[in-house]
Amino acid sequence: MLDGRPLVDVHQHAARLPTLKPAWRQWASDFGDASVLDRVYDAGGTVDPARFDAYLAEEGVDVALVLAEYSPKATGIQPIEDLLPLAEHNPARVKVIANINPHLHYPIEEELQRQLELGAVACKLHPVHAGVAANDRALYPAYELCQSAGVPLVVHCGTSTFPGSSNRLADPVLLDDVLRDFRRLNVALAHGGRGWWYDAAAFMALSNERVWIELSGLPPSRLREYYSRHNWNRLTRRMIFGTDWPGVPGIARNARAVAALCPDEETACLVLAGNATRVYNLKPVS
Template sequence: MIDGFPLIDVHLHVARLPTLKSGWMDWAQGFGDAAALARVYDPAGTVVPAAFDAYLAAEGVDVALLLAEYSPKVTGMQVIEDLLPVARHNPDRIKIIANVNPHLHYPLDEEVRRQLDLGAVALKIHPVHAGFAANDRAMYPAYEACQAAGIPLVVHCGTSTFPGSSNKFADPVNLDDVLRDFRNLTVVLAHGGRGWWYDAAAFMALANDRVWIELSGLPPSRLREYYAKHNWTRLTRRMIFATDWPGVPGIAANARAIKELCPDDQTAALVLAGNASRVYNLKLTA
């Protein structure tokens, strides 16, 4: 809870440091809380589950979703198996999100189902780091697996500064085909169109009740500026709180700042937890 509001953070990276490229740590230390990293990682670069759970509790996080990522050329390998010990420590608070890369996994639908069997509650794809378009038909078996399982598809929708990124693949227009072809698939736009797609992302979320804006990596102080062309009251009700931890100074600080931007307490409750609970099929414990 944060100031009486349940809090769900749907976008955290908790990888084993030896599996990552050096740019990942530069990003984490440059934008995040170095002291928090030191508290939750052991000397070998592995997250200590109890320490991480305690950190989340201190920040007011009721549920945290940890992301796997298979992007060996850009950030490295955040394999889902490395997240399992962290999630098992407190499965009520800590969940995991699957990831597939069409250049590494085949058949994609089987890999999605394998990761779901490990406990994943959603699938994230990262076209910018993995180098593919979201509407590539090779990805359709993965989307079909998501639709059949009733889980959301999280899509990186924003620029990335990591060397090797292909930012042209962040354009949300690529998802038009996916939304048309998968009529029961929910899509979450991670980073909310960061860069030069804010308007496109906002339009999609306002026009389609299966599309959501996810706030990871977006400074709260600039959100009104980013989405200035759109009805703020309507758009906030389509938002889901997320931080992109560890690339954030503090989860609680971001949550409080987001809460103050909401037009009323009902909307704040939706942004901080209610929308995530609905979209990711999560249950908050009492």
């Protein structure tokens, strides 16, 4: 709980440092708090489960979703197996999100099924780092599995400065085909259209009850500017809190700033936990 409200952070990267490229470490240093990394990482560059759990508790995080990523051209490999000890230490607080890359995984639905069986609560697609358009038909078997299993699809929807990124693939309009063809699939737009697509992301979230704006990587102080062309009171109810940790000054700090932007207490509770609980099929925080 944070200030009496449940808090779910749906976007964290608790990766092992030896698996990542130098650009990832520089990103974490530039946008995050280096002292936090010293607190939760051990000498070998692995997140210590007990220390990570304690840090989340101090920040008021009831549930944290940590992401695997298979993007060797951009950030490196964050295999799901490296995240399992974090979830096993406190399965009520830490859960994992699968990641698929059609350039690495075939058959893609079998790899996704494997990761779901390891406990993943969602599937992440990273078009910008993986070099694949969200409407590529090679991904459709994975989308069908997500839909049939009732798990949401998280899609990176925003620019990336990592070497090897293909930013043109972050356009949320590419998901129009997917939403048409998979009519029961919930889609979270990670980074909310960061860069060139705020309006497109907002329009999609306001016009489709299965599309959500996921706030990771967006400074709260600029959210109203980013979405100034849209009805703020309506749009906030379509938002899901996430930080992009460790590339964030502080989880609690961001959560409080986001809550302060909400038009009322009901909306603040939806953004900080309620929407995530519904979309990611989480147990409600009591």
